[in-house]
Amino acid sequence: MATQRPLSDSWFWKRYRPEVDDLQNLTLIPNVATHKPTIDEWSPCCAFPTETYVELKHAGHIPDPILGFNEHKVQWVAECDWLFACNFSLDEYEGLVQGKVRSEIFFEGLDTICDVYLNGKRVLSTDNMFDSYTLPITTPDSVSKSSNTLVLHFRSAKHYSKELEQRYGAVRAGSCNLGDPSRVYIRKAQYHYRWDWGPELISSGPWKPVLLRTFSTRIKEFESHAKVLDIESEKVALSILVDIEGKAAHSLDAILLDERGNIVRKETVTIASGEKGTVKLDWEFVSGEVKLWWPMSYGKTHLYMLRVTLLDKAANEIDKADRKIGFRRVELLQYPLLNAPGTTFCFRINGIKMFLGGSNWIPADCFLTTVTEGKYRSWLQLMKDGGQNCVRVWGGGIYESDAFYDICDELGILVWQDMAFACGVYPAHPSFVESVEGEVISNLKRLRHHPSLAILCGNNEDYLQIKMWGVEGGLPAAVLYEKVFPKLVGRESLL
Numbered sequence: 271m272a273t274q275r276p277l278s279d280s281w282f283w284k285r286y287r288p289e290v291d292d293l294q295n296l297t298l299i300p301n302v303a304t305h306k307p308t309i310d311e312w313s314p315c316c317a318f319p320t321e322t323y324v325e326l327k328h329a330g331h332i333p334d335p336i337l338g339f340n341e342h343k344v345q346w347v348a349e350c351d352w353l354f355a356c357n358f359s360l361d362e363y364e365g366l367v368q369g370k371v372r373s374e375i376f377f378e379g380l381d382t383i384c385d386v387y388l389n390g391k392r393v394l395s396t397d398n399m400f401d402s403y404t405l406p407i408t409t410p411d412s413v414s415k416s417s418n419t420l421v422l423h424f425r426s427a428k429h430y431s432k433e434l435e436q437r438y439g440a441v442r443a444g445s446c447n448l449g450d451p452s453r454v455y456i457r458k459a460q461y462h463y464r465w466d467w468g469p470e471l472i473s474s475g476p477w478k479p480v481l482l483r484t485f486s487t488r489i490k491e492f493e494s495h496a497k498v499l500d501i502e503s504e505k506v507a508l509s510i511l512v513d514i515e516g517k518a519a520h521s522l523d524a525i526l527l528d529e530r531g532n533i534v535r536k537e538t539v540t541i542a543s544g545e546k547g548t549v550k551l552d553w554e555f556v557s558g559e560v561k562l563w564w565p566m567s568y569g570k571t572h573l574y575m576l577r578v579t580l581l582d583k584a585a586n587e588i589d590k591a592d593r594k595i596g597f598r599r600v601e602l603l604q605y606p607l608l609n610a611p612g613t614t615f616c617f618r619i620n621g622i623k624m625f626l627g628g629s630n631w632i633p634a635d636c637f638l639t640t641v642t643e644g645k646y647r648s649w650l651q652l653m654k655d656g657g658q659n660c661v662r663v664w665g666g667g668i669y670e671s672d673a674f675y676d677i678c679d680e681l682g683i684l685v686w687q688d689m690a691f692a693c694g695v696y697p698a699h700p701s702f703v704e705s706v707e708g709e710v711i712s713n714l715k716r717l718r719h720h721p722s723l724a725i726l727c728g729n730n731e732d733y734l735q736i737k738m739w740g741v742e743g744g745l746p747a748a749v750l751y752e753k754v755f756p757k758l759v760g761r762e763s764l765l
Contacts, residue, residue, distance in 0.1 A: 272485035272589035281315040283325050286351035294390045319639045321475035341469040348428040348472035355421040362484045363415035371486045373407040379478030382458040383430045387421040398457040400709040424474035431456040442739050443694030454694040460666040487516030492591040498599040501621035503557045506597045510551040520583040522549050527575040563596030563721040565659050566682030596721030628660035633667040643673040650677050660684040665730030666692030669713040678722035685722045691729035696747035714762040
């Protein structure tokens with residue numbers, strides 16, 4: 271059976287000192303039993319996922335950066351490199367040696383410039399906070415059953431972005447109320463560099479879960495596309511695509527459940543033998559079988575549970591995946607104006623024109639790992655209580671957590687999602703474009719099934735800014751906003 275477990279226990283952190291710390295022969299020996307560790311000694315993480323400022327504050331090494339002028343007292347943190355490390359066992363080691371199973375470590379999010387070491391060997395380098403990374407454990411001799419050491423070396427993002435600026439040239443990126451313009455070269459939350467609403471706190475660390483996955487056969491990808499075919503009759507369709515990796519499974523069960531747990535549709539598909547395979551299902555529903563998802567104040571947010579289960583010949587479960595989906599149609603109406611240049615810009619949801627009114631959402635905290643599902647729910651509920659039916663996820667922040675979009679689905683709040691670009695002349699050299707493409711694909715696949723997701727926008731104010739500043743040479747990243755993003759959205763999002 272495919273399994274995954276979070277590597278969330280026994281993580282430690284310290285400041286990296288190149289004159290002392292040999293990353294290929296690093297000993298993880300915490301000193302907590304004898305004395306309070308200094309920042310140059312291993313300290314246990316107070317939580318996981320985590321980041322540098324959170325750990326430093328918890329350990330009493332820095333004051334609360336949010337209070338008073340403490341922001342200026344902690345700027346040294348961004349000048350340093352930092353290490354995070356853990357020990358873990360690999361219970362499935364014998365199966366890995368015998369070739370019966372495969373294992374991998376999945377990093378949901380690393381902030382940002384990180385070298386990953388497994389048992390003293392550098393095995394991965396990352397440079398995009400918004401992307402996820404997979405580390406296959408390809409050779410059994412690289413790991414052991416009882417004790418393995420995983421070390422994450424986070425370089426100073428502040429220094430790294432300045433290095434890139436020296437290589438590619440300085441550009442405009444905001445005015446004095448925003449952070450250092452070198453931020454445009456690094457794929458990291460831009461508000462970390464300071465904004466007109468928040469402090470300069472350039473964080474680093476494993477800000478999302480780290481998972482150990484083991485499988486012989488698994489569901490590698492699970493896609494679904496809910497489509498409204500006819501508004502009046504509420505005739506809808508659902509396309510399901512499941513990519514299977516590993517030794518052949520016997521069958522796949524797909525089931526759609528309503529909010530009470532009643533079966534709406536179920537189908538079992540026999541899988542052809544082979545190492546890899548794809549199962550595609552196309553379902554249509556006539557009037558009355560399913561109900562449409564509506565934004566708040568227009569109707570109920572009907573959500574359905576879609577679950578797929580991979581089975582062997584004895585009908586034993588091998589792997590499964592599920593998600594909540596909704597059926598709705600979103601249209602952006604752009605008709606030429608009669609007596610003025612430009613077009614209309616209004617929305618029609620399930621055949622009804624709606625006025626979208628709401629708020630601009632910046633990250634809920636300077637320290638993202640401290641934001642709980644409860645905080646998301648309380649603030650989004652306040653929006654609904656205030657009559658707001660749309661939230662715009664601002665481009666200087668992040669692609670929000672799964673909990674954020676789940677709650678928007680439930681409350682009937684439509685989401686305007688910016689790509690993570692804000693107020694800058696962003697580059698478009700090949701390595702930058704390649705990194706951004708990976709980031710966008712990863713997040714489109716994660717978010718595309720949410721009925722609340724109404725529109726995707728390329729950036730925040732970049733075109734406006736270059737006109738205000740009179741920047742010569744145009745906007746290099748226009749190739750992203752006008753060509754790359756539309757191509758990827760058309761291919762991946764299935765909106």
